[in-house]
Amino acid sequence: MTTYWNNYPTIQNKLQAVCSFLEAELRLNNPTIQNTLIELAQSGGKLLRPAFCLLFAELGSNQKQSDLIKVAASLEMLHMATLIHDDIIDDSPLRRGNITIQSKYGKDVAVYTGDVLFTKFFEVLISVMNGSEYLAYNAQTMKRILLGELNQMTIRFKLDETIDDYLRSIKGKTAELFWLACKEGAYFGGCDTKTVRLAGRIGRNIGLAFQIYDDILDYTADSSELKKPVLEDLGQGIYTLPLLLAKQKAPEKLLPYLNKKAAITPEEIAEVAKLVVQLGGVTQAKQMAQAFTQKALKDIEALPASPAKEIIQTLTLQLLQRHY
């Protein structure tokens, strides 16, 4: 785990418990895969989803930590599984600054490793919420994430991709898991119905803002800062919000590049990136992210008073200033 949570010792301790649980659960009789998974779990992810889950749980009256830690950990398992399969699709060499499983061991191992994580995810869920309607929410979230990813694949190199297409895609692939994290945190923490509903909505808006920022970073960060190759999305025909907004403003400037599809050169990609910034795509995308963050902040205000509420507020504001 990172030093990201140093200022919040309570949540840091709980996240430490999540990490220990993950490490114990990821023990397989295949040492190669086991070590890779533990490496991935420890490689400096901020554990944002478990953190939001546990923070919302603190708002309620039911503080059975052993169960809450498992719920929080299950979210990270699902997240890791989708990351691993994602990297296969993107053929991505780096993830969290480390070599990805598929570039280290091949796509074959990456396919099964992701599959094993999906199973572990369900095993943990069943151990903690068998009989609950939240099992179905979890399956639904997993499906929506996958359909979001599939949808993103089918709109690759689609020159008439709309902002709605983009939002639909990130709603599935990112916002859905934040929705679940906050909602089930509140639910299993014993919050009232209203708070559980608010939690889900806050999670979704945070997720949308989070993904938009992630996509903005592709146009502003360099690869040492971001720990993943810059602008790989663009070369693979994934057109994110800053580009879509710039293209709306001056299609004639951008389409000649985009028409080259996969044949676009790294120099041309750099040109496109420059144009996107010049045309205000990044600024406008930031405004959209801020709008989602503001919605989340407004809902957060309506949460019951608690130290956790203040941390949720601070975290949500921090998402507006993140550089990596």
Next chain:
Amino acid sequence: MTTYWNNYPTIQNKLQAVCSFLEAELRLNNPTIQNTLIELAQSGGKLLRPAFCLLFAELGSNQKQSDLIKVAASLEMLHMATLIHDDIIDDSPLRRGNITIQSKYGKDVAVYTGDVLFTKFFEVLISVMNGSEYLAYNAQTMKRILLGELNQMTIRFKLDETIDDYLRSIKGKTAELFWLACKEGAYFGGCDTKTVRLAGRIGRNIGLAFQIYDDILDYTADSSELKKPVLEDLGQGIYTLPLLLAKQKAPEKLLPYLNKKAAITPEEIAEVAKLVVQLGGVTQAKQMAQAFTQKALKDIEALPASPAKEIIQTLTLQLLQRHY
């Protein structure tokens, strides 16, 4: 569905309902994937696992068909998901006589399609058995199948692979799902505890025999009969029972070929296949399969009298004579 079940109209009708359910469930908002999945579901698989599940269910007193059809269908979903990911690993061009998803649409689509099926599998389970201990059995089976596959990958080209290694691998990758199919069929059909336990044991032994026959066919069938490329396993370093038995008898004849590992030529593979037959590897493997079938038949005798029992008996005997 095939004509395989023409002589058993009751079970054929039920399997037809399984097919209809699968087709309805496999509707996605991605038409390419949807059509591919429906094609795969219809492409002449014998639906053996759903069939065994439904037959064992008929032995009991609880005949709520809507639930039983879902349970049976969930087994085929899990099976299809593992087939799709399997074909990625094996880089297999054909499955059930059709081009595989990964060779038609690429590995990327195949990864997500399998993932979506895993999710559908869990969705169906949750809809029919939320709160039951059988949810955990299902997750456990999925995990064992995957670990069986992973295990098979890690022992590729392992010249000292033992018969125990082989049995462990097929126990996970094949027998486990037959175990589950028979056991949960009996359970949800309302059988008594003894019958449920017998059902599981019968399923496991049938599964072991089934996989050994499958591996034998690699050495005896030609590709038009088998509908998949013959002896692809060998070239990929997967050493199955007939080869392992032959190697035990005359290692000096086979090791010079196997030492070439992936560099083995198609001509040499044909040589190996001939040697395996000559050294009695096929005959001996058949004897082992028969031993598992006999165990299953003995347990089947102890099942309560019923028309389903007789069909289970006949089916199990047929497994000894199958050519494809």
